Amino acid sequence: MTTITRRNLLTMIGTTAGSSAMYFAMTSMGHAQPSNYTGPIELEGDPKGTKILILGAGLAGMTAALEMRAVGYEVEVLEYREKAGGRCWTLRSGDTYTELGGAVQEVDFAEGNYINPGPWRIPHNHYGLMDYCKRLNVPLEPFIQTNYNAYVHREDAYDGKPVRMKEIMTDYRGHISELLAKAVDQDRLDDLVTDADKQLLIDSLKEFGVLNDDNEYVKSLSTSGYRGYEKQPGGGVGAAPIASDLLDPSEVIQSRLWEYLATHETMNHHSPMFQPIGGMDGVAKGFERQVGDLITYNAKVTSLQQDDDGVTVTWENTTDGSTQTSTADYCVCTIPFSVLGQIDHNLSGDLSAIISSMPYNGSTKVGLEFKRRFWEQDEDIFGGISYTDQSISQISYPSTGYMSDGPAVLLGAYTWRGPNTFKFNAMQPAERIEIALQQGEKIHPQYRDEFKTGVSVSWHKVPWTLGCSGIWNDRERDYNTAVQIDNRVVCAGEHLSYMSAWMEGAILSSLDAVSRLHEKIINGE
Amino acid sequence: MKSTFITALSISAMAALSAHAQTTTPATDAYSPGAYTSTDGEELYQSFCSGCHMPDGAGAEGAGVYPALANNPNLEYAAYPAYIVINGQGGMPALGSFLDDEQMVGLITYLQTNLGNDYEPDATVELIADSRPYVETEETAEHEVREAPTSTEAEAAGDGGDTAMAAASAVTRHPIPGSSFPILLAAEVPADATLVYLSGTVPQVIDDTAEQGSADRFGDTKAQTQSTFASIEAKLTSLDLTMGDVIKMQVYLVAPGGAEGMDFGGFMEGYVQYFGTDAQPNLPTRSVFEVAGLANPSWLVEIEVVAVRP
Numbered sequence: 001m002t003t004i005t006r007r008n009l010l011t012m013i014g015t016t017a018g019s020s021a022m023y024f025a026m027t028s029m030g031h032a033q034p035s036n037y038t039g040p041i042e043l044e045g046d047p048k049g050t051k052i053l054i055l056g057a058g059l060a061g062m063t064a065a066l067e068m069r070a071v072g073y074e075v076e077v078l079e080y081r082e083k084a085g086g087r088c089w090t091l092r093s094g095d096t097y098t099e100l101g102g103a104v105q106e107v108d109f110a111e112g113n114y115i116n117p118g119p120w121r122i123p124h125n126h127y128g129l130m131d132y133c134k135r136l137n138v139p140l141e142p143f144i145q146t147n148y149n150a151y152v153h154r155e156d157a158y159d160g161k162p163v164r165m166k167e168i169m170t171d172y173r174g175h176i177s178e179l180l181a182k183a184v185d186q187d188r189l190d191d192l193v194t195d196a197d198k199q200l201l202i203d204s205l206k207e208f209g210v211l212n213d214d215n216e217y218v219k220s221l222s223t224s225g226y227r228g229y230e231k232q233p234g235g236g237v238g239a240a241p242i243a244s245d246l247l248d249p250s251e252v253i254q255s256r257l258w259e260y261l262a263t264h265e266t267m268n269h270h271s272p273m274f275q276p277i278g279g280m281d282g283v284a285k286g287f288e289r290q291v292g293d294l295i296t297y298n299a300k301v302t303s304l305q306q307d308d309d310g311v312t313v314t315w316e317n318t319t320d321g322s323t324q325t326s327t328a329d330y331c332v333c334t335i336p337f338s339v340l341g342q343i344d345h346n347l348s349g350d351l352s353a354i355i356s357s358m359p360y361n362g363s364t365k366v367g368l369e370f371k372r373r374f375w376e377q378d379e380d381i382f383g384g385i386s387y388t389d390q391s392i393s394q395i396s397y398p399s400t401g402y403m404s405d406g407p408a409v410l411l412g413a414y415t416w417r418g419p420n421t422f423k424f425n426a427m428q429p430a431e432r433i434e435i436a437l438q439q440g441e442k443i444h445p446q447y448r449d450e451f452k453t454g455v456s457v458s459w460h461k462v463p464w465t466l467g468c469s470g471i472w473n474d475r476e477r478d479y480n481t482a483v484q485i486d487n488r489v490v491c492a493g494e495h496l497s498y499m500s501a502w503m504e505g506a507i508l509s510s511l512d513a514v515s516r517l518h519e520k521i522i523n524g525e
Numbered sequence: 526m527k528s529t530f531i532t533a534l535s536i537s538a539m540a541a542l543s544a545h546a547q548t549t550t551p552a553t554d555a556y557s558p559g560a561y562t563s564t565d566g567e568e569l570y571q572s573f574c575s576g577c578h579m580p581d582g583a584g585a586e587g588a589g590v591y592p593a594l595a596n597n598p599n600l601e602y603a604a605y606p607a608y609i610v611i612n613g614q615g616g617m618p619a620l621g622s623f624l625d626d627e628q629m630v631g632l633i634t635y636l637q638t639n640l641g642n643d644y645e646p647d648a649t650v651e652l653i654a655d656s657r658p659y660v661e662t663e664e665t666a667e668h669e670v671r672e673a674p675t676s677t678e679a680e681a682a683g684d685g686g687d688t689a690m691a692a693a694s695a696v697t698r699h700p701i702p703g704s705s706f707p708i709l710l711a712a713e714v715p716a717d718a719t720l721v722y723l724s725g726t727v728p729q730v731i732d733d734t735a736e737q738g739s740a741d742r743f744g745d746t747k748a749q750t751q752s753t754f755a756s757i758e759a760k761l762t763s764l765d766l767t768m769g770d771v772i773k774m775q776v777y778l779v780a781p782g783g784a785e786g787m788d789f790g791g792f793m794e795g796y797v798q799y800f801g802t803d804a805q806p807n808l809p810t811r812s813v814f815e816v817a818g819l820a821n822p823s824w825l826v827e828i829e830v831v832a833v834r835p
Contacts, residue, residue: 080587080588100577100585100586100587100591101579101585300588335588336616337616338589338615338616339587339588339589339616341589341615341616342589342590342615343589356615357615358616359613359615359616359617359618359619360616360618361618362576362618390558391558391559419559419560419561419573419623420558420559422572422573422576422623423556423558423572423573424576425576425577426571426572426573426574426575426576427556427576431556435556439558458576460576460577461576461577461585462587463587463588464587464588465588466577466587466588466589466591466616467616471618
């Protein structure tokens with residue numbers, strides 16, 4: 001009998017079904033990268049001094065600047081802000097942030113503490129971004145997404161008391177496994193399970209749900225080994241472990257706390273996740289080290305016009321109010337559509353219609369600095385996220401600086417669209433912080449005593465985007481039109497990707513736009 | 526001093542922070558998480574819209590702008606803000622699902638009568654309902670599918686057994702369910718009906734002493750609407766038809782000089798004198814478009830109608 005190893009299986013598939021079948025087979029077995037990032041782009045051909053004007057020095061704009069200069073283009077970048085990065089942004093001690101409406105926040109965190117108001121974690125499968133971090137020498141450290149010792153909380157469950165995620169997870173899994181194992185054992189799923197598979201399924205449920213020999217999920221040292229003990233095993237005298245009580249099955253189901261278990265299982269949140277050491281703007285700074293000399297800051301674009309000869313962009317120098325003009329042969333426009341739609345441009349009708357009808361969603365973050373790491377010191381929570389049904393939606397503990405004394409910053413609120421986002425948006429910064437404290441103290445009673453300072457960002461009030469990320473009214477209908485090169489202008493950014501609001505979307509969009517634009521310039525197509 | 530703002534946690538300290546805001550912001554102790562439940566227009570505005578348009582309606586400017594709602598002529602008629610709030614515009618998301626019809630009326634009434642605006646509030650739950658995207662209900666779908674072959678009027682006349690005769694005799698006008706907005710959901714025209722298409726009709730000069738090209742010569746949008754419908758009525762009469770035979774209308778409006786958009790309210794004032802009145806209760810289906818310009822720069826209105834010969 002021939003043993004089918006993985007390797008000769010792949011050979012068989014490759015021989016009989018062609019190389020694309022082999023690629024997909026490899027992907028499903030975890031060998032190849034399931035992404036349209038295929039490594040650093042290689043642009044071939046001499047652009048002979050062709051000039052590219054790039055609007056926006058966020059990740060899409062700087063990706064374009066880096067790659068197009070590398071192949072020989074003359075590149076100029078205009079940026080509205082006083083620094084590079086766009087939404088890839090970190091607020092740290094000494095920073096001042098003025099939101100729309102005029103409220104000024106002076107960040108009073110202790111030295112070294114920070115909050116990332118925009119992107120804050122990097123999935124390991126965002127291959128383009130990961131590769132740029134490597135190439136740009138942006139040091140990464142693990143971002144703790146999943147912490148089973150963090151809490152899940154709903155105001156209407158368990159008297160509003162937070163429950164450790166490990167308890168809900170293990171008990172939920174155990175109770176449903178018991179139900180299913182019993183159903184199989186009692187022949188109630190005969191229509192669905194073959195006789196041959198029945199015992200295997202029961203075996204797997206025993207393992208998955210930590211069931212005993214009678215297919216029951218019961219209080220035991222075995223189950224405590226997953227959900228936590230009454231008293232943990234130790235060493236020396238009196239070291240024997242004591243098993244913990246289980247949560248009632250019906251209460252576990254009714255609590256709805258299982259809603260928070262699946263987040264970690266999505267591709268974008270699989271462990272390991274990463275963050276740049278010292279703040280997400282490490283990514284922006286990595287790009288800026290390469291292309292900062294090409295960027296004109298404090299440049300507010302007011303007009304984008306193209307004709308058969310080139311592109312003309314009019315912009316205001318916001319430091320002195322003067323009006324300036326930049327010209328180029330081609331343009332990569334990464335300005336968010338929420339802003340581009342208000343700029344005088346002569347892009348073609350179909351593209352223009354999409355630009356003018358892309359809403360931007362809102363999101364709120366609140367960074368809270370506390371005098372000490374009570375979540376670590378009192379509650380043994382080291383990084384990770386607690387989830388709640390309150391407006392703040394989650395509390396994320398810092399994935400760095402463990403065990404250190406002195407103040408530390410956690411993410412005290414993170415809303416995403418919905419009425420709570422609009423309600424936070426309508427508040428002043430100190431009000432948002434107060435709500436974050438009111439809700440957070442239901443999970444951590446230490447909040448009030450330990451609070452030191454805070455900062456909050458509501459994305460509809462961020463002056464350079466007016467929102468968090470683009471929303472498609474009808475992506476299926478509009479996407480292919482929006483990403484086309486419009487004569488001499490091509491748009492790029494997270495809004496022109498299938499990874500909205502992720503940095504990877506901005507980078508992949510830009511790489512694709514740059515490749516196609518280069519192809520057109522070199523080969524005239 | 527550095528941390529004055531961010532450590533200020535009492536509501537009284539908020540005053541310093543909202544130096545830019547002319548009105549108060551919602552107090553944190555009045556904050557209720559989740560869906561909007563209030564029907565109070567001011568409360569809704571301050572806890573929802575004010576984040577972008579600002580508590581005093583002044584709007585804001587960054588790389589782009591949030592338009593000012595204070596002293597905004599687009600708020601004169603509720604139809605415009607109702608449409609924008611429900612469907613969104615540009616970067617503004619569609620917000621209709623957050624508020625029910627009654628809340629929308631409260632909000633729009635607040636906009637029309639506050640923030641420096643002093644318009645006669647005209648929002649009604651019917652107007653709001655009509656502004657929402659049309660969602661086909663099961664009942665309507667059944668109605669369209671199953672009743673389409675015969676006309677209700679024919680059935681009423683006892684001609685249900687002879688569908689050909691019945692079809693020749695009547696148009697079925699389907700009103701918008703639950704709405705008094707004076708247009709139809711649909712007009713159902715029998716296959717053998719005679720349709721009469723009128724060319725686009727334009728306004729008449731109402732003041733020939735006014736200078737050529739001046740706004741007074743044809744009047745404002747309301748006046749131009751009235752004179753255009755008067756012309757249409759005359760044309761229909763010459764064809765042995767009446768305004769009551771109109772089943773379909775397309776209206777093209779130009780923004781009056783100095784205005785940011787078309788004067789929809791002015792058009793409506795002219796329209797309701799001809800359709801849905803006691804003397805002429807029949808309503809047509811209708812579309813209204815804002816266009817960049819018409820053949821004569823003084824024209825603000827051009828209207829096409831389709832009539833069915835009875």
